[in-house]
Amino acid sequence: xxxxxxxxxxxxxxxxxxxxxxxxxxxxxIIGAPHTSNSDFFISMFYYLSKGMKISFLIxxxxxxxxxxxxxxxxGGIPVARGQQNKLIxxxxxxxxxxxxxxxxxxxxGTRKKVSRWKRGFHYIAKxxxxxxxxxxxxxxxxxxxxxxxxxxxxxxxADMLKTKQFYAKIxxxxxxxxxxxxxxx
Numbered sequence: 001x002x003x004x005x006x007x008x009x010x011x012x013x014x015x016x017x018x019x020x021x022x023x024x025x026x027x028x029x030i031i032g033a034p035h036t037s038n039s040d041f042f043i044s045m046f047y048y049l050s051k052g053m054k055i056s057f058l059i060x061x062x063x064x065x066x067x068x069x070x071x072x073x074x075x076g077g078i079p080v081a082r083g084q085q086n087k088l089i090x091x092x093x094x095x096x097x098x099x100x101x102x103x104x105x106x107x108x109x110g111t112r113k114k115v116s117r118w119k120r121g122f123h124y125i126a127k128x129x130x131x132x133x134x135x136x137x138x139x140x141x142x143x144x145x146x147x148x149x150x151x152x153x154x155x156x157x158x159a160d161m162l163k164t165k166q167f168y169a170k171i172x173x174x175x176x177x178x179x180x181x182x183x184x185x186x
Contacts, residue, residue, distance in 0.1 A: 007049035011145070016043060020146030022051040023134065027102045029126040030055070030134045030147070031164065034173035035107035043138055044105065045075065047145045056095075057105040058088075089124045096129035105136065108164070114178045123160055127153035135164065141172035 032044055048055045054076055061079035063072055080088060096102055108118040126133045135148040149167050154160055165181035173179040
């Protein structure tokens, strides 16, 4: 209860407004986008903590070194070896099966740098686990944080990616030069 109040207070001090309430699900994949700054992570965590949620999140394994390893594990971090065949989708699907509650946050860009192609793993994880996808967002222009669209992954990954990117095309990142929905290529 105290962590919720402190997190909400920190968001208010920083000038962030909670625009939407968090829907109640025991398990879901939450998209964290746009992801152009390290501050995205902290603001997102304060939002979810203010809602009483313990979020798990994927983060590159290079961060899991002293002194960050213990902190990241405690916050719900799951290390990922990027660029390797690591059966991550199978591992996350198994995690959803084992857990009574799991809120898994994933940044589909996979980096804070501008990328032309988003990773689709979040879609495959949600589909295989039969959990909803929540489009979490931070809009820096309006300093609003919340959850927008909610949907279940369909069999048409391209259509789901399109609607996801269309949603985020309206969101203002901290560093716009580092963000692309590549809608012009679809």
